[in-house]
Amino acid sequence: LSIIAILVLPTIIIRRQSQQLKLIVELKAAELAALKSKNAKDEFLANMSHELRTPLNALIGFGKLLGNTSLDAQQKEYVDIIKSSGFNLLHIVNDVLDLSKIEAGKLTVANRPFNLYDLFEKIEKMFSATISEKGLYYRYNIDEHIPQYVIGDPDRLQQVFINLISNAIKFTVDGGIDVSAGIVWTDEEQKYYKLSFTIRDSGVGIPKDKIATIFERFEQLEHGTQRQHG
DSSP states (O other), rough: OOHHHHEEEEEEHHHHHHHHHHHHHHHHHHHHHHHHHHHHHHHHHHHHHHHHHHHHHHHHHHHHHHTSOOOHHHHHHHHHHHHHHHHHHHHHHHHTTTTHHHHOOOOOOOOOOEHHHHHHHHHHHHHHHHHHHTTTTEEEEOOOTTSSSSOHHHHHHHHHHHHHHHHHTTTTTSSSSEEEEEEEEEEEEEEEEEEEEEEEEESSSOOOGGGGGTTTTTOOOOOOHHHHHH
């Protein structure tokens, strides 16, 4: 039995080592394939954002030139909306390049003063044409205790508003959209405000059995809803 054990044990050890070596080789191959895939994705995003940025800069530039010509008040307002929407889209295109930062949890958020009331007015004007076409109402309300100027990242905040309000308009047939800003708590000594922003619409809403999945990537409702609302 001792002789048999002496003969069998090395065989088992050698077999396990060979299996481990094979597994290491497979893991290295998988890691290399994942790295190639990531590099290809990063290169695609860089090229795509560059191609999009070129015509966007032209639109914004000609919008500025058009704004310097003699326009009436309504035309000037429309040009300002076009420029604002162009800059917002440019920010989104730039954010595409930040995708790797988002995945790594290293996305930076600006911390600068901005006029919250002006931001709400600008967003309302941005959606005014679409709201009128669908015959909806659009109302916004800011708590009177919120200062006019706050410190934060207006571009990120505007991007979130645009995404949520666009969805609200898209899935609302009758009624309209209410946008509000309120105060959760304040620290008067430090002048800190924790604000809450709410977008509420009178549309179809999200079914209860789908609420748990709204934070999943690329999650959508059934195809019937897509055909109805686009």
